Amino acid sequence: MTSVALTIAGSDSGGGAGIQADLKTFQELGVFGTSVLTAITAQNTLGVHAVQSVDVAMVTAQIQAVLNDFPVKAIKTGMLFSSEIIEAVANELKAYSAIPLVIDPVMIAKGGASLLQNEAVIALRSHLLPVATLITPNIPEAEVLTGQRILTERDMKLTANRLLSMGASAVLLKGGHREDVPYAEDLFMSTSGEHFLMRSKRIATQHTHGTGCTFAAAATAELAKGRSLEESVVTAKNFIQLAIEDGIELGNGQGPTNHAA
Numbered sequence: 533m534t535s536v537a538l539t540i541a542g543s544d545s546g547g548g549a550g551i552q553a554d555l556k557t558f559q560e561l562g563v564f565g566t567s568v569l570t571a572i573t574a575q576n577t578l579g580v581h582a583v584q585s586v587d588v589a590m591v592t593a594q595i596q597a598v599l600n601d602f603p604v605k606a607i608k609t610g611m612l613f614s615s616e617i618i619e620a621v622a623n624e625l626k627a628y629s630a631i632p633l634v635i636d637p638v639m640i641a642k643g644g645a646s647l648l649q650n651e652a653v654i655a656l657r658s659h660l661l662p663v664a665t666l667i668t669p670n671i672p673e674a675e676v677l678t679g680q681r682i683l684t685e686r687d688m689k690l691t692a693n694r695l696l697s698m699g700a701s702a703v704l705l706k707g708g709h710r711e712d713v714p715y716a717e718d719l720f721m722s723t724s725g726e727h728f729l730m731r732s733k734r735i736a737t738q739h740t741h742g743t744g745c746t747f748a749a750a751a752t753a754e755l756a757k758g759r760s761l762e763e764s765v766v767t768a769k770n771f772i773q774l775a776i777e778d779g780i781e782l783g784n785g786q787g788p789t790n791h792a793a
């Protein structure tokens with residue numbers, strides 16, 4: 533049977549991140565992708581030039597249209613932009629708590645553009661973190677969510693524990709922003725007590741646009757296929773490593789990772 537996943541995220545007109553990255557990743561991993569648009573960005577490899585959020589009623593209508601009909605087996609959220617949208621998403625997903633939910637707490641694009649209003653962090657923390665099957669912050673996002681500075685592997689473990697105590701069932705803390713180590717090391721930790729590190733070679737490239745979205749989308753696709761959380765994050769780590777190694781030189785700025793690598 534066809535596995536179906538849903539992404540609730542923002543559009544990247546440049547096609548490397550956001551809903552486009554999610555759908556391409558789902559497709560590559562053999563999963564049928566459905567999508568709910570929360571915001572539109574006018575974006576290319578040089579950055580985000582404009583942002584407009586989608587009306588909350590329209591976000592709600594899209595979620596209902598998809599979930600009332602499709603046999604969705606995993607859901608991912610990306611750019612949610614405002615506390616109103618976060619609250620609406622959390623409210624709509626209440627009736628679907630049996631479906632694994634991956635929260636990618638998207639905040640700021642690599643170029644510096646804000647993809648989440650400052651006050652919306654509180655809504656993210658109180659409405660979505662407690663219902664997350666898996667939350668996938670990078671280091672700056674984890675620091676904002678917990679107020680904890682992350683400089684070392686020990687800090688990563690403390691922060692992951694803090695995120696679990698805030699309600700997430702599992703955490704994939706992405707360590708690619710750490711500057712003290714010559715590799716990219718991500719930490720998986722779950723409330724069942726399981727935890728492991730995934731280390732990979734750091735790749736010198738500027739074509740890393742959309743890495744966060746792609747990593748979380750790959751884990752969501754694997755969950756939709758019925759894989760365990762642990763298997764899903766390991767497959768996703770391999771997928772993103774290949775996608776970065778094969779990053780595409782496109783446009784005049786930071787090119788996208790290659791979802792078809």
Ligand code: PLP
Binds near residue numbers: 573575
């Ligand atoms: N645009 C959208 C719609 C996104 O969801 C994201 C990240 O989640 C980005 C842009 C940022 O991508 P990056 O920081 O990898 O360039």
